[in-house]
Amino acid sequence: VEWNHDAPLRAGARLVFNEQIMRRPQQHVYEVVEIIPGQKVIMKKRSIGMRMETTVAWQAINENSTCMTLRNRGVPIAFSKPIAPLLKLAIRNVSRRNLKQLKKMLELSYRRLVVL
Numbered sequence: 001v002e003w004n005h006d007a008p009l010r011a012g013a014r015l016v017f018n019e020q021i022m023r024r025p026q027q028h029v030y031e032v033v034e035i036i037p038g039q040k041v042i043m044k045k046r047s048i049g050m051r052m053e054t055t056v057a058w059q060a061i062n063e064n065s066t067c068m069t070l071r072n073r074g075v076p077i078a079f080s081k082p083i084a085p086l087l088k089l090a091i092r093n094v095s096r097r098n099l100k101q102l103k104k105m106l107e108l109s110y111r112r113l114v115v116l
């Protein structure tokens with residue numbers, strides 16, 4: 001993810017995601033549509049092949065645990081109907097991988113914060 005960290009994350013901010021879908025490197029630019037600090041971020045991507053809306057929400061379970069929910073909604077524009085189920089599966093797999101990586105990053109930064 002590329003983002004100008006000097007600027008606050010707010011509606012209108014743009015984030016660049018570099019990922020691989022179906023073994024092809026892709027770069028996506030998402031625009032933050034709505035942000036409720038500590039609760040929810042909604043981002044939209046408009047590209048040639050697909051329009052996508054991603055919602056990330058957090059809910060405190062207790063003082064030591066947080067539940068994070070990720071929801072992707074998309075409309076494949078440039079793909080035929082037979083390919084849509086494969087694309088859906090590929091996006092689901094990429095999302096799971098990204099969440100695992102994010103979890104590791106957050107846990108590592110939390111450990112550093114606690115240790116320091």
